[in-house]
Amino acid sequence: MVPPLVLDIDGTLTTPTGGIDPRAFEALPAWDAPIVLATGKAFPYPVALCHFLQIPEQVIAEHGGVVYADDEVRVTVDSERPWQAAEAFVDRGGDLGWGAADTVNRWRETEVAVNLDADEALLRAVAEEFDLDVVDTGYAYHLVTPGVAKGDGLRSVATALGLDPADFVAVGDSENDVSTFEAAGESFAVANADDRARAAADHVTDGAHMDGTLEVLAALQ
Numbered sequence: 001m002v003p004p005l006v007l008d009i010d011g012t013l014t015t016p017t018g019g020i021d022p023r024a025f026e027a028l029p030a031w032d033a034p035i036v037l038a039t040g041k042a043f044p045y046p047v048a049l050c051h052f053l054q055i056p057e058q059v060i061a062e063h064g065g066v067v068y069a070d071d072e073v074r075v076t077v078d079s080e081r082p083w084q085a086a087e088a089f090v091d092r093g094g095d096l097g098w099g100a101a102d103t104v105n106r107w108r109e110t111e112v113a114v115n116l117d118a119d120e121a122l123l124r125a126v127a128e129e130f131d132l133d134v135v136d137t138g139y140a141y142h143l144v145t146p147g148v149a150k151g152d153g154l155r156s157v158a159t160a161l162g163l164d165p166a167d168f169v170a171v172g173d174s175e176n177d178v179s180t181f182e183a184a185g186e187s188f189a190v191a192n193a194d195d196r197a198r199a200a201a202d203h204v205t206d207g208a209h210m211d212g213t214l215e216v217l218a219a220l221q
Ligand SMILES: O=C(O)COP(=O)(O)O
Pocket: 008, 009, 010, 011, 038, 039, 040, 041, 137, 138, 139, 140, 141, 174, 176
């Protein structure tokens, strides 16, 4: 029997240029155990991905800010302080970097994402003033309320599914996956992972991006 999986999206199910690797569309629906997608992206993104993969909607979004399983959505924190900080950042000349429509933050409920091109020093200074963490996923900076973590999301999804978090095998690529690695029973960083993810994982794959994830799936069969 294969184990349940908790999978990061960006860097883990994607190609090096950032699209979903088409091999995910075969491998994930065929997996004979629950799959939870755990991402820093806003809630609609992983829901849409589950929809188009045709797998059950079991999702940890916004690093654990929004958790969805068993027909229940839990929003664990509000976005008031992150938005106050984002406004202060913009007032001081910063740019969130997503244009006027800002579809990156438009449906975000608990935090604010900032483009990697932004002024990092200014962002970190503002975050500190507002007592927020800056999470660098390698795809964006995120202004996150301390204590919000994908690993806590995994604990609540596991409970909703009648499972133990330690039943899960985790795959991820960045510092926002460290808490998932700690909560899951076994963890893999893909070869493109950042130093924090590599140090926290039980194993590091030979392959990068989806090659690494498929390597894990093959080893678990
Ligand atoms: O949205 C991001 O910045 C990264 O998302 P991820 O957690 O799926 O890698």
